[in-house]
Amino acid sequence: MLFDTHAHLNFATYKDDVGEVIKRTLKEGVFVVNVGSQYTTSKRAVEIAQNYENGVWAAVGLHPIHLVKRKINLDDSELLESEFQTAGEVFDYQKYLELAKDPKVVVIGEMGLDYHHFEEGDNIPELKKQQKDTFLEGIKLANDVGKPLMIHCWDAYDDLLEILKSNLVEKRGVVHSFIGGYKTARKFIELGYKIGMNGVMTYTTDFNRLIKEVALEDIVFETDCPYLTPVPHKGERNEPIYVKYVAEKVAEVKGISCEEVEKQTTENALKFFNIK
Numbered sequence: 001m002l003f004d005t006h007a008h009l010n011f012a013t014y015k016d017d018v019g020e021v022i023k024r025t026l027k028e029g030v031f032v033v034n035v036g037s038q039y040t041t042s043k044r045a046v047e048i049a050q051n052y053e054n055g056v057w058a059a060v061g062l063h064p065i066h067l068v069k070r071k072i073n074l075d076d077s078e079l080l081e082s083e084f085q086t087a088g089e090v091f092d093y094q095k096y097l098e099l100a101k102d103p104k105v106v107v108i109g110e111m112g113l114d115y116h117h118f119e120e121g122d123n124i125p126e127l128k129k130q131q132k133d134t135f136l137e138g139i140k141l142a143n144d145v146g147k148p149l150m151i152h153c154w155d156a157y158d159d160l161l162e163i164l165k166s167n168l169v170e171k172r173g174v175v176h177s178f179i180g181g182y183k184t185a186r187k188f189i190e191l192g193y194k195i196g197m198n199g200v201m202t203y204t205t206d207f208n209r210l211i212k213e214v215a216l217e218d219i220v221f222e223t224d225c226p227y228l229t230p231v232p233h234k235g236e237r238n239e240p241i242y243v244k245y246v247a248e249k250v251a252e253v254k255g256i257s258c259e260e261v262e263k264q265t266t267e268n269a270l271k272f273f274n275i276k
């Protein structure tokens with residue numbers, strides 16, 4: 001059994017076949033949390049989860065790139081592909097609180113910091129402040145509903161660490177799609193945070209040291225589908241059952257069995273999300 005702790009089956013890419021995708025996900029013994037990136041996709045994640053008695057849960061939050069309305073082209077990146085329009089949304093605490101109280105919501109996010117998508121002419125200090133203030137609202141929400149955080153962070157690990165050191169998140173969180181070095185990972189782990197690993201780990205040997213140095217107890221798996229499809233399906237639309245390739249890579253690099261990796265990381269996820 002595996003746990004995809006960060007998927008986006010709530011996104012438009014799956015509008016025609018979300019039911020089928022979830023059916024094969026559960027059939028393969030994979031549990032999934034669908035993660036919201038703005039209000040509409042957060043609400044959709046909750047609605048999807050409500051259709052399933054077990055195996056499908058939701059995260060609600062406002063992604064930092066949706067704070068400003070603009071067109072994002074992800075083609076320049078190895079990590080993501082496609083172009084989309086961001087929302088330009090202001091975090092409405094009460095609206096998110098209503099969603100967050102739902103028992104199907106097991107984590108708040110994705111929220112955090114993204115300094116990667118700043119453009120020429122941006123007022124960077126102001127945008128950073130806006131991201132930080134919104135993230136602090138997310139921390140407050142997580143603490144108010146007693147749930148952990150699903151953190152998005154790109155090119156901003158130092159600032160994230162500073163915020164997490166001075167703002168206690170009672171149930172802690174996961175640094176999703178972690179692409180930093182093992183020393184940075186250790187700093188988050190020392191604070192009680194988990195490291196989220198996905199298909200990026202299969203693209204290169206650059207993360208082998210990270211995989212080796214981070215204890216299995218501190219790792220959770222994810223796909224971040226539809227993005228970041230692991231090898232050997234890179235280039236196709238990603239989906240939760242492909243989380244097994246991430247597990248295989250970690251088992252191979254650590255030199256342990258796939259069974260051990262699956263068992264421990266799934267246990268980590270169940271405990272982290274407080275799923276009984």
Ligand SMILES: [Zn+2]
Pocket residue numbers: 006008035110224
């Ligand atoms: Zn995501």
